[in-house]
Amino acid sequence: FIQAQDGQTYRDWHLQRGLTPNLLERFFAPLALALDFTPVDQISAYPVLNVCSYFASAGKNSRVAFLDGPTATRLFEPIERFLELRGGTVRRSAPVVGLQVDERGMVRGVRTAAGDAVEADAVVLATPLHRTRELLPDRFRDAAGVRGIYGLTSAPVITAHLWFDRSIVGAGNIHFSPGSRVPVFAELSRVAPAFQPAGAGCFLEAVVAPADDLITADDSEIERVVLSDLRRLFPVTASATLLKSVYVRVPRSVYRAAPGSEALRPSTQTPVRGLLLAGDYVAGPIPSSMEAAVMSGTTAGRLAAQRD
Numbered sequence: 001f002i003q004a005q006d007g008q009t010y011r012d013w014h015l016q017r018g019l020t021p022n023l024l025e026r027f028f029a030p031l032a033l034a035l036d037f038t039p040v041d042q043i044s045a046y047p048v049l050n051v052c053s054y055f056a057s058a059g060k061n062s063r064v065a066f067l068d069g070p071t072a073t074r075l076f077e078p079i080e081r082f083l084e085l086r087g088g089t090v091r092r093s094a095p096v097v098g099l100q101v102d103e104r105g106m107v108r109g110v111r112t113a114a115g116d117a118v119e120a121d122a123v124v125l126a127t128p129l130h131r132t133r134e135l136l137p138d139r140f141r142d143a144a145g146v147r148g149i150y151g152l153t154s155a156p157v158i159t160a161h162l163w164f165d166r167s168i169v170g171a172g173n174i175h176f177s178p179g180s181r182v183p184v185f186a187e188l189s190r191v192a193p194a195f196q197p198a199g200a201g202c203f204l205e206a207v208v209a210p211a212d213d214l215i216t217a218d219d220s221e222i223e224r225v226v227l228s229d230l231r232r233l234f235p236v237t238a239s240a241t242l243l244k245s246v247y248v249r250v251p252r253s254v255y256r257a258a259p260g261s262e263a264l265r266p267s268t269q270t271p272v273r274g275l276l277l278a279g280d281y282v283a284g285p286i287p288s289s290m291e292a293a294v295m296s297g298t299t300a301g302r303l304a305a306q307r308d
C-alpha cells in the first residue's frame with residue numbers, strides 16, 4: 001500500500017484523506033524537511049508514510065542517536081580500521097575519474113585522478129548520485145535498471161554550525177520546528193560532551209531547508225534567515241553573542257523524493273557485467289538515509305562476493 005502512494009505529493013495524500021491542515025503544517029511539514037529537505041507539496045507521499053510506518057512498527061525504531069564526537073574520528077576512522085584489520089586498503093584523496101571497461105563491455109577496474117589504474121574483479125560504485133551519473137560511460141546510460149538515475153534529482157541543503165556564548169535551546173535531543181527555515185536542529189553540546197565549547201557556551205547545529213533559494217546566497221544572508229528564526233523560536237538568541245558560525249552548503253545532497261522517484265531508483269546489480277551500485281539512492285526498502293546506504297552497501301558486497 002505505502003509504495004503505491006508514490007504517485008502523489010504528501011500534501012495531496014494527506015488532505016485527500018481528510019487529515020487536518022494543522023497536522024500537516026505542524027507535524028508532517030518539518031518531518032518531510034528533516035527527511036528529504038523537501039517541502040510537503042513537493043515530496044512524494046511514499047517516503048513520509050514509509051518512515052512513519054517504520055517508526056510505528058517497533059518502539060526502538062524511533063529512537064534518536066547522536067555520534068558523541070566528530071564524524072571523522074567517531075565514524076570514518078573506525079570504519080577504516082575495521083577494513084584494514086580484514087586486509088582491506090583505504091585510499092583517501094584518490095578520486096575515481098573513470099571506469100575501465102574491456103572490449104566485451106565488462107568493467108575491469110577504475111582510473112583515479114592521479115592516473116592510477118586499479119584492477120578489480122567487481123566494481124561497486126558507491127559515489128553520490130550525481131557523481132555516479134558522471135562516471136557511467138555513455139554507452140551504459142540507456143541500460144535498463146540504470147537509466148532511471150538520469151531522471152532523479154538531488155535536494156540542496158545547508159547546515160548551520162553556530163557557537164553562542166550561552167545555551168539557546170536549553171535542552172538536549174533533536175528538535176523539529178514547524179513554519180521555520182530551520183526545521184530540525186539540536187544543541188549538540190548538550191547531547192555530546194565532545195562538542196562542548198569552553199565556558200558556558202553552546203554549539204548548535206541546524207538544518208536549513210528548503211534551501212533551493214539560499215544555496216547560492218552568501219553567509220550573511222543565510223545567517224540573517226537562520227538567526228531570525230532562532231530569535232522567534234528562542235527569544236534568548238537576541239541577547240546571546242554568536243561567537244562563530246560556519247555554513248556548509250550541500251547543493252546535491254540526498255535524491256529528491258519527488259512523486260514517481262521510487263521507480264527511478266536503480267538496482268544494485270546493473271546490466272553491466274562487473275559493475276554494482278551502492279548508495280542511499282539505490283532501490284531499497286527505505287528512503288535515503290545512512291541506514292539505506294548501509295543496507296545497499298551490504299547488498300552490493302554480498303553480490304560482488306557471489307560473482308561468477
Ligand SMILES: Cc1cc2nc3c(=O)[nH]c(=O)nc-3n(C[C@H](O)[C@H](O)[C@H](O)COP(=O)(O)OP(=O)(O)OC[C@H]3O[C@@H](n4cnc5c(N)ncnc54)[C@H](O)[C@@H]3O)c2cc1C
Nearest residue numbers: 095096126127128131159250253279280288289290291293
Ligand atoms: C545535512 C545532512 C544531514 C543528514 N542527516 C541524516 C541523519 O540524521 N540520518 C540519516 O540517516 N541520514 C542523514 N543524512 C543523509 C545521509 O548523509 C546520506 O543518506 C548518506 O550519507 C548517503 O550515503 P552514501 O554512501 O550513499 O553517499 P555519501 O555519504 O555521499 O558517500 C559517497 C562517498 O563517495 C565519495 N566520492 C564522491 N566522488 C568520488 C569519486 N569520484 N571517487 C571516489 N569517491 C568519491 C564521497 O567523498 C563520499 O565519501 C543527512 C544528509 C545531509 C546532507
